[in-house]
Amino acid sequence: MPIVETALTVIGVAETLHKAKGLYKRIDEGRTEAFVTVWRDVCEGWTVETSARLDDFIVQTRKRLVELGGTVEEHDRKVNDIVDQQETQVLAAIYQNGAHREAIAERRKMLSFAAAAIVDPTLTIEEKASAERVLRSLDPCDVLELHKLARAVGKIERLPNGRANGYTSTDELRHALLSASTSYDALVSTGCVREKIVPEGGGWGGAASGAYDVAHVTDRGRLVLHVLAKYLDEKHDAFTGMGREEIPGSRSEIEAQKLIAGTPGFKASLRAALAASAKLDGHDERRPRFEPSLPTLAPDAPHQQRRNGVREAILTEADPSGLAQLVIGAAPPESAHAVPKPSPEFLVTLEDLPQYGRPAMNIRIKGPFDVLRWLADDLDAHWS
Secondary structure, three states: HHHHHHHHHHHHHHHHHHHHHHHHHHHOOOOHHHHHHHHHHHHHHHHHHHHHHHHHHHHHHHHHHHHOOHHHHHHHHHHHHHHHHHHHHHHHHHHHHHHHHHOOOOHHHHHHHHHHHHHHOOOOOOHHHHHHHHHHOOHHHHHHHHHHHHHOOOEEEEEEOOOEEEEOHHHHHHHHHHHHOOHHHHHHHOOOOEEEEEEEEEEEOOOEEEEEEEEOOOOHHHHHHHHHHHHHHHHOOOOEEEEOOOOOEEEEEHHHHHHHOOOOOOHHHHHHHHHHHHHHHOOOOEEEEEEEOOOOOOOOOOOOEEEEEEEEEEEEEOOOOEEEEEEEEEEHHHHHHHHHHOOOEEEEEEEEEOOOOOOOEEEEEEEHHHHHHHHHHHHHOOOO
């Protein structure tokens, strides 16, 4: 290397080191005015943002409780009781301290959403504190990966060029997605996702012919997702999660919601049926079951066979207007009969459940997948 170029390199390194050391010199000299200004802006900004999200969270939970048959007074009393708890005040201080010690803006934002959920009346203080401890070890990218894993449905992993991998179950598909994720270590070590080896074949004296890996999101993982539900709503859309992708040719959300709203009171009556069913059984809420229209693998397509499924098979995409169904279970008969007759796009049938232990009916709604999926999302349905 020429002498002049070497000298310039040495000077450049020296200037860089001097500048870098200046970061800590400024702090050591008693926190200069510039540093204090930046720090104050970050801390005050987080508090303002969290207060706004807290207001929004309270409005949303109040609305949700009223939909489930509660009252505004009942909600506000619960929230006030939560705020008055010493444990809640300590947890709020922990969140604030953690945010003030966090250098990454996106992670401070994530903590802000979690801190706003501190007044959630559906969670105990123990659950909220547990979620905060887990979040200390998770970055935003880890939480987003956890959300994708939790929302995976079906047994098919889409690949480029119209091909796909097939698996024996959703849990095996989830394990494949987890293994390929950069968040693997974080999600497994925090207990948000659990792996398991499932023996294949055998049983009742027969030797197992093999085994395969599965993964599922634990209660701890779902607790984290619950606390960060508003954050995830902002980051992900309805098509997030393997198996939930938008099918080419699907109706838009606007078109689908227009068809759903074509029957006045339809969605509200289903919410009322869910609330009534949950209340009679002593639950906070009940989720309907959604049976979607899912893609398949071409049965005669050439592929690489493997023990637990197929590799690189040709994907046969689902028909976006194919039949899907939404099931609300164990609704009181009066609530079931209150569901209005929907537009021709939907078929509603009521099924008696004499074995349930109380008067109850299933409400079964059939309709095109690209429309019904939006109703399922509005009702927080479990995809099966």
